[in-house]
Amino acid sequence: MKLKLVALGFCLSTMAMAQQDDLNDRSKKYYDIVQSGTKEQKDALHKELLETAKKSKIEGELELSINYLNQLGYEESADSLRNIVVKQMPKSNVAKQHYITNVFLKQDGAAAKEKSYKELIKKWPIPEGDVIKVGYDYLISNVAHDYAKEGNTGKAIQYLDQLNERFWRGQGYAPVTRILLNKGDTTTVIPFLKVAIKDAEYYINLPKEQQDNRAGFAAVGYPGYVAQLVNIYNAQGNYEEALALIEEAITLVPDQAPQFSGAYYKGLDVAGRKLEALQQLEILYKQGTFSYKEKMKSLYSELNGVETGFDGYIARLDQDVTKGVREHIAKSAQYKPAPQFELLNLKGEVVSLASLKGKVVVLDFWATWCQPCIRSFPGMKAAQESYQADPEVEFLFINTWERDKEYKANVASFLEKNDYPFEVLFDDQKNAETGKNLAAEMGVNGIPAKFILDKEGNIRYALTGSSPNVDYIKIEMKELIDSAKKPHKG
Structure with a gap:
């Protein structure tokens, strides 16, 4: 009997994989038609999606039809089909997304949002095992954000501690840390930034053969986390730690070095590394950030002993800016x-x-x-x-x-x-x-x-x-x- 059950499970698993492959193939075909198909092809696809919607009882097929009806511009047909699926398949992924959009996200106030979230995970529990749970993390971060906005930092932290995905954790922290930083609460923010930085560094340091989309996603936020922590350290007068942090980051992701320039020059300036500080401001200037011109003048004068020649120096940088813009727009x-x-x-x-x-x-x-x-x-x-x-x-x-x-x-x-x-x-x-x-x-x-x-x-x-x-x-x-x-x- 046990052997039969195992065989049945394998059979069902094989069928599910085949079904998913079929949906993936159809999705690719539909995408190509939406992007570059003729009017006749799009009209035919519209009819095909409606026929599928009438006959199918498979959630994946129905979800595919809803998505591509929307992309074709038939929003009313998509909404009508979605409502049918929600009614007939109340525990489906379509029903869950409908609940998130029309119930969860429309709650007013953190307590109401929290109650809605708890009702959601009761009906659609967070899956166990090695399943990406970033969709749930988005909801958790949303509840935390609303509590932080209302000044309830304790509840906000309680929810941030529930985040599941390490690669997304820094992004989940970000809405709350921004609110707390605006309130001057650096004490609470620093530990979260340190965790976000360590998470990103973990993925960046993975061997190339182990890096996937999660690693790429984690790395995207890295410069921002580092810059935020460096700015806090600089404001606290902790310049040495700030400088060490940012130079470690530049060593780790040298291709992103220009993103650190705004925070980097301050540490260099305080450390007495005036020429390097001016070089970082040059990078910012060439990116179109001209607000540091007076600081550049001050550093230029310190390095040269006089202000003479500064106007010509800026004029040459202006030429570089214009040249860079022209090279950039030529590609478009x-x-x-x-x-x-x-x-x-x-x-x-x-x-x-x-x-x-x-x-x-x-x-x-x-x-x-x-x-x-x-x-x-x-x-x-x-x-x-x-x-x-x-x-x-x-x-x-x-x-x-x-x-x-x-x-x-x-x-x-x-x-x-x-x-x-x-x-x-x-x-x-x-x-x-x-x-x-x-x-x-x-x-x-x-x-x-x-x-x-x-x-x-x-x-x-x-x-x-x-x-x-x-x-x-x-x-x-x-x-x-x-x-x-x-x-x-x-």
């Missing part, structure tokens, strides 16, 4: 017609690309939840203001990929709160022929994404990501716009 150069569009602005007025012929147009794709987008906005505001008197230049901020149904009200509130005088267009209209919104037609795969169009409506540059440095963005936008004003050389 292209030349092709931009898709025609007609989108509504905040006032409900239609703005079309055709109406902007004769102008260089900057399209900035963003969303209210996108922190890199928001960090770039002070620089984009400054860049827009520098072209305020130029009738040949138009900045348009394309709001896309929003997750909240009240996105229009949220956008208006966000702009008013931050005093951003942006012309926002809502990317919620689909092209009748392609079935795509503008972001998809432009090939946007991540935001922030910026496109510079020339006066004839051709895309001249396409960039993803952005610097948070205001002065760098101003220089970058000037180079992009001035280049787009010139005829294409072919």
Whole structure:
């Protein structure tokens, strides 16, 4: 009997593996169609997904259908199917995600969030064994964040101590440590930063053959953890320990050394290593951080005995900055017609690309939840203001990929709160022929994404990501716009 049960278990396991392989193959096929398929292929996929949804009782198939219906732009069909799955399979992964989105995340207050979390893990227990549990860690960190925000540090720590995944632990700590640092509570924060640093170093030091996505993820946050702890040590006057920590980090990840420059120069300066301190400030300057110019002048004078020559030194650095920006934007150069569009602005007025012929147009794709987008906005505001008197230049901020149904009200509130005088267009209209919104037609795969169009409506540059440095963005936008004003050389 035992042998039969083992054989049955093996058989079921084999079937499950085959089923997963089939789903993976289908997912790849669906992804390719969504990304680059014809309208006919997408229409056929839509019908296939609906047929699968009608017949299937397999959760993985239904979840796949929901995901790709959303990606095809059939949100109502996806929502309808999701509601059916939630009702018929109340303990499914689809039902769990529905609970997280519509119940857990909408709780007001830490106590309510905690109660919702406990109800969630009662219905969907945290799995045991070697299963990645980062989804649960995200929820745990969310509860801890709300308690920290309310000033209940003890409860926040209690939840942070429950995090499961070592590779993600530093990211789970981060929302709470930011709140505590803003309150000046470095005593509580330091142990968490030390743990985050040790976790990241553990993965960074793994042999190459053992490094996987978890190791890469852990390493991403490493410079930030080190910089935070170094800044605390510097503020406490513990300069030697700060300097030792940062130099160890640079030795471990030399390719990320420029990310440490802001904290590194302070320790070097205090240690009397003036030339090295100035060299770190040069790195920051070339990245577009010009706020240290007076400190650079002071170090330059100390090293040379006089201020004479400093202006020429800065002028040479400015040339390097401009050269670096030009090399950077040259990699994003292209030349092709931009898709025609007609989108509504905040006032409900239609703005079309055709109406902007004769102008260089900057399209900035963003969303209210996108922190890199928001960090770039002070620089984009400054860049827009520098072209305020130029009738040949138009900045348009394309709001896309929003997750909240009240996105229009949220956008208006966000702009008013931050005093951003942006012309926002809502990317919620689909092209009748392609079935795509503008972001998809432009090939946007991540935001922030910026496109510079020339006066004839051709895309001249396409960039993803952005610097948070205001002065760098101003220089970058000037180079992009001035280049787009010139005829294409072919």
